[in-house]
Every structure is written in structure tokens, then in C-alpha cells.
Amino acid sequence: xxxxxxxxxxxxxxxxxxxxxxxxxxxxxxxxxxxxxxxxxxxxxxxxxxxxxxxxxxxxxxxxxxxxxxxxxxxxxxxxxxxxxxxxxxxxxxxxxxxxxxxxxxxxxxxxxxxxxxxxxxxxxxxxxxxxxxxxxxxxxxxxxxxxxxxxxxxxxxxxxxxxxxxxxxxxxxxxxxxxxxxxxxxxxxxxxxxxxxxxxxxxxxxxxxxxxxxxxxx
Numbered sequence: 001x002x003x004x005x006x007x008x009x010x011x012x013x014x015x016x017x018x019x020x021x022x023x024x025x026x027x028x029x030x031x032x033x034x035x036x037x038x039x040x041x042x043x044x045x046x047x048x049x050x051x052x053x054x055x056x057x058x059x060x061x062x063x064x065x066x067x068x069x070x071x072x073x074x075x076x077x078x079x080x081x082x083x084x085x086x087x088x089x090x091x092x093x094x095x096x097x098x099x100x101x102x103x104x105x106x107x108x109x110x111x112x113x114x115x116x117x118x119x120x121x122x123x124x125x126x127x128x129x130x131x132x133x134x135x136x137x138x139x140x141x142x143x144x145x146x147x148x149x150x151x152x153x154x155x156x157x158x159x160x161x162x163x164x165x166x167x168x169x170x171x172x173x174x175x176x177x178x179x180x181x182x183x184x185x186x187x188x189x190x191x192x193x194x195x196x197x198x199x200x201x202x203x204x205x206x207x208x209x210x211x212x213x214x215x216x217x218x219x
Contacts, residue, residue, distance in 0.1 A: 008195030015193075015202065023085075023096055030082050036199055037078040040207075043189040043200040044070045050184035077210065084214070091214065093150040098213030101140045101163055102170040102205040108139025109171070125178035133171060140167040151217070162216050169212035170205030177204035
């Protein structure tokens with residue numbers, strides 16, 4: 001238990017350091033986003049292969065469609081992240097904010113859920129509770145005042161509303177991957193990150209949070 005906790009802490013420090021470097025240096029962002037997108041696609045396809053493991057024509061078609069759609073989605077997301085960061089300062093802040101909202105949602109869900117427990121949120125993921133979901137919203141909203149100066153066109157209430165929407169998208173992304181893992185009968189998408197599982201386990205919420213953030217802040 002202690003060894004696992006140490007692994008989790010060390011990996012968390014590495015991931016946070018990488019995140020900082022990605023948003024500080026363009027080259028790191030380009031390389032890291034591409035590698036993360038590729039690994040996530042491999043892990044996602046691994047889940048789909050376990051779910052639809054028969055070799056009949058129907059399963060092969062389904063695997064191909066999932067493979068193609070996930071590849072297009074992740075490639076598009078990586079392209080948007082890179083181009084937005086390099087060409088538009090406002091979108092750069094949206095990317096950072098959406099990513100941090102997803103991270104704070106994850107932390108809030110874990111901390112508040114562990115403390116208050118209570119009724120389960122869904123059968124999809126037995127460890128997630130309603131109190132944890134509320135904690136996700138609360139923790140993410142804490143970010144709003146600190147980013148108010150970067151979003152001059154919006155008042156604090158609008159930013160809080162956007163934050164709740166992004167947090168909701170993040171939680172849905174988390175549940176989506178949890179559903180796939182449940183159907184594939186696996187605990188983690190891989191064992192690449194000690195103490196955390198796979199890359200997809202760590203960015204499942206971010207995968208929906210970033211597109212949602214870009215969408216609502218662009219309207």
C-alpha cells in the first residue's frame with residue numbers, strides 16, 4: 001500500500017511537471033501531445049479489442065469503426081491543441097483552464113467522495129458517488145476567480161457557469177472510459193504509469209473537457 005502510494009506520488013509529480021512544460025514550451029507541447037494522443041489511441045483500441053474480441057464479420061466491422069473514429073477524434077484534438085496554442089493567445093488560456101478544470105474535477109471527486117461517501121453516482125463506476133460529483137464541481141469552481149483577468153469578455157458568473165459545464169464534460173469522459181473498462185473487464189487501460197494505470201486513465205476527463213471549453217468560450 002505504501003509502495004503504491006509512493007509510485008502514485010512520483011508519477012503525479014512527473015505528470016504535473018510535464019503539463020507545466022507543455023504549456024511553457026511549444027516544442028514540448030507538440031511532441032507530448034502527439035505521443036499522448038498516440039498512446040491513448042492504442043489503449044482505447046485495446047479496450048475495444050477486449051470488448052469485441054470475436055473474429056466474426058460484425059465484430060471486425062465494429063472494431064474498425066471504433067478504431068477509425070477514435071483515431072480521427074484524437075488526431076483532431078491534438079491538431080486543435082497545437083494550432084490553438086501556437087496561434088491564438090485566448091484559446092491558449094482556454095486550453096489551460098479546461099485542462100485544470102478537468103484535473104480539479106478529478107481531485108475534487110476523489111477527495112470529497114472519500115470523505116463523505118454516500119449514494120453511488122452510477123453502476124458504471126461503483127467508486128463514484130453523488131457527493132464526489134458535487135466535489136468535482138466545487139473544486140473546479142475554485143479556479144474561476146484566478147482566471148477572471150484572462151477572460152475579460154466574461155463576468156465571474158458566466159465563467160462559473162462555463163466551469164460547471166466543462167467539469168460536467170470531464171466527469172462524463174471519466175464515466176465513458178469507466179464504462180468501457182467495465183465492459184472489457186479491466187481495472188486500468190494499461191500499466192504504463194505506475195500507480196495511475198494508463199495514459200487514458202489520466203486524460204479521460206480532459207478528452208471531453210478541452211473540446212467543451214473551446215466550444216463554449218468561442219460562442
